Amino acid sequence: MNPRTLPLLATLGVFLLAYALCALQFPAMLSTRVVANLLTDNAFLGIVAVGMTFVILSGGIDLSVGSVIAFTGVFLAVTIRAGLDPVAGFILVLAITTAFGAVMGAMIHYLETPPFIVTLAGMFLARGVCFLMTTDSIPIDHPVYDTLTGLSWRIPSGGRLSLIGGVMVLVFIAGIVLAHRTRFGTAVYGLGGNRTSAELMGVPVARTTILIYALSSGLAGLAGIVFSLYTSAGYSLAATGVELDTIAAVVIGGTLLTGGVGTVAGTFLGVMIQGLIQTYVIFDGTLSSWWTKIVIGGLLFAFIVFQRGLVHMAARRREAARLATGMPVVSPAG
Amino acid sequence: MTLARPFRALPAATPQILTFALVLFANWLVFPDFFDLRLQDGRLFGSLIDVLNRGAPVAILAIGMTLVIATKGVDLSVGAVMAIAGAVAATLAADGHSLPVIVLAALAVGLACGLWNGILVAVLDIQPIIATLILMVTGRGIAQLVTEGQIVTFTHEGLIAVAGASLLGLPMPVVIAFALAGLAAALVRFTALGLLIEAIGINRTAATYAGVDSRSVLIAAYAVSGLGAAVAGLIAASDIRGADANNAGLWLELDAILAVVVGGTSLFGGRFSILLSLVGAFVIQAMNTGILLSGYPPEMNLIVKATVIVLILIVQSPAASRMKTFLRPPESRR
Numbered sequence: 286m287n288p289r290t291l292p293l294l295a296t297l298g299v300f301l302l303a304y305a306l307c308a309l310q311f312p313a314m315l316s317t318r319v320v321a322n323l324l325t326d327n328a329f330l331g332i333v334a335v336g337m338t339f340v341i342l343s344g345g346i347d348l349s350v351g352s353v354i355a356f357t358g359v360f361l362a363v364t365i366r367a368g369l370d371p372v373a374g375f376i377l378v379l380a381i382t383t384a385f386g387a388v389m390g391a392m393i394h395y396l397e398t399p400p401f402i403v404t405l406a407g408m409f410l411a412r413g414v415c416f417l418m419t420t421d422s423i424p425i426d427h428p429v430y431d432t433l434t435g436l437s438w439r440i441p442s443g444g445r446l447s448l449i450g451g452v453m454v455l456v457f458i459a460g461i462v463l464a465h466r467t468r469f470g471t472a473v474y475g476l477g478g479n480r481t482s483a484e485l486m487g488v489p490v491a492r493t494t495i496l497i498y499a500l501s502s503g504l505a506g507l508a509g510i511v512f513s514l515y516t517s518a519g520y521s522l523a524a525t526g527v528e529l530d531t532i533a534a535v536v537i538g539g540t541l542l543t544g545g546v547g548t549v550a551g552t553f554l555g556v557m558i559q560g561l562i563q564t565y566v567i568f569d570g571t572l573s574s575w576w577t578k579i580v581i582g583g584l585l586f587a588f589i590v591f592q593r594g595l596v597h598m599a600a601r602r603r604e605a606a607r608l609a610t611g612m613p614v615v616s617p618a619g
Numbered sequence: 620m621t622l623a624r625p626f627r628a629l630p631a632a633t634p635q636i637l638t639f640a641l642v643l644f645a646n647w648l649v650f651p652d653f654f655d656l657r658l659q660d661g662r663l664f665g666s667l668i669d670v671l672n673r674g675a676p677v678a679i680l681a682i683g684m685t686l687v688i689a690t691k692g693v694d695l696s697v698g699a700v701m702a703i704a705g706a707v708a709a710t711l712a713a714d715g716h717s718l719p720v721i722v723l724a725a726l727a728v729g730l731a732c733g734l735w736n737g738i739l740v741a742v743l744d745i746q747p748i749i750a751t752l753i754l755m756v757t758g759r760g761i762a763q764l765v766t767e768g769q770i771v772t773f774t775h776e777g778l779i780a781v782a783g784a785s786l787l788g789l790p791m792p793v794v795i796a797f798a799l800a801g802l803a804a805a806l807v808r809f810t811a812l813g814l815l816i817e818a819i820g821i822n823r824t825a826a827t828y829a830g831v832d833s834r835s836v837l838i839a840a841y842a843v844s845g846l847g848a849a850v851a852g853l854i855a856a857s858d859i860r861g862a863d864a865n866n867a868g869l870w871l872e873l874d875a876i877l878a879v880v881v882g883g884t885s886l887f888g889g890r891f892s893i894l895l896s897l898v899g900a901f902v903i904q905a906m907n908t909g910i911l912l913s914g915y916p917p918e919m920n921l922i923v924k925a926t927v928i929v930l931i932l933i934v935q936s937p938a939a940s941r942m943k944t945f946l947r948p949p950e951s952r953r
Binding site for chain 1: 669674693743744745746748749750751753755756757760761764768864876880886887916917918920921924925928929932933935936937938939
């Protein structure tokens, strides 16, 4: 078996086991209504997580996504209140957030700085701009919003797949195609595997880095649109800490934090596991919501240790293979 | 050479001290009473003292963060550890325990958190940003567990004195911050510890081969960071006479990282100064106070911070230093 699919299988196993345990205790968890709500409630998280998967696959990190979501929501609320058509607002805000990500990517590449500090600055900047636009929570009341939130596809037996849940599924499918079936996807995996080798093999490092962060911020903008449809409001303190939930979802989904190994499909499972824990807390009724954080932290720890074990085993297997074939040691100086 | 070592930081400190002076000067321009100090009941009052007092928790966090960043790591969990330590202290205070018991318990909790981070980084070889992310996600949940989901308040004289009392006219938090910074700076500069930390930050593998016990030094750096977070948590709890698990120390990890970066410690590891990080923390607080005094919305803070990070990144970047070499007159080039 390919060891690279092992993390994905482990995530799938955890998800199925957790769902089975939940369903044993609350048989209602099996209804399509719960499944459809799982998709709707986690739509914005899933969309950002696709972008974050690409960032982490390339060996980087993006801390600005939560602030970008809040910025998008506030921007839409303020411009719609000022009389802008929501559809024009959507296009404008997607352009702004994508450009924002491209600038961060350019800084990371050309200034040779760690992604975490550049995106930290981006996080402060986006949140600060939100606060400057307004510190209030502004409701969005527009016919277009009513139409969009009303759209849903009725699944037999009662569930409703809302528009935003559908958008998330589409983004995941697009992400899977982009990661595994395009030149850009290969370049991302190459960068994360070994930057120097990728560069020597002709991967356009500058363009790919800028595109990765533009994609991440652009998807955060899309998530912001979805979030504003979900809450029908714009609030500058919204979506704090979403960057951490997103990183956790990507890691639980089996993507190696060192970059180069992972799948977009795994991230989907990571998001669903988080959603499942929240749903369980709601079904139980007596548990406090902070148990969600503790369980997610525990899972994060378990998966990281599991990944370290896999990397360690792979290194030992390579070493054993090298000794068996009697290949000479390649010294860096030689 | 051996004598010069402790004083080596002095000429290098010029940009930070100039920045601090400049920010203070700007504050004086917008608020002419800025430097007014008055002595009342044996205690100094004034905006300048206020800057030091409000900046003290971040200054204390910055001490440990400096050591961690010098090893090429980062500690994202300090804000959450503050919340846990504050929750433990407030709960014990509400139960009427004596001050030494409260302080020791809070410090023990901070030390345990630091050791946990250190073991994840040094023994399990997990990237620092992710290793400390686990505690950052889980920490607030744990703090909620301690306070049982409530904001615990107390009227414990001893604990209130931690932030409320004064020594030699200075508020206690300022005294604690300066004492801890002096102690830590002496420890790393008058012993080989600072050298070992720098060696690990520059190249951990090389340092290990050269005989540095990099595991112990790394664990010690994270332990110091955890202890500092516990002290800052005690001050924060004492300041509001209660423990708020959701908001205590929220986003302070970012301020602490910013303070260290403003202080000139390299994010690429290897070059650090604890005393300059202290100056960095007070620069940040002076900017906050200045924005408040000048009547601009406090939300401007985030944008100012983002601009500062970007400027420092540009100045510190390898690209800028290449540019400097390029622009230097030919005769001084080697």
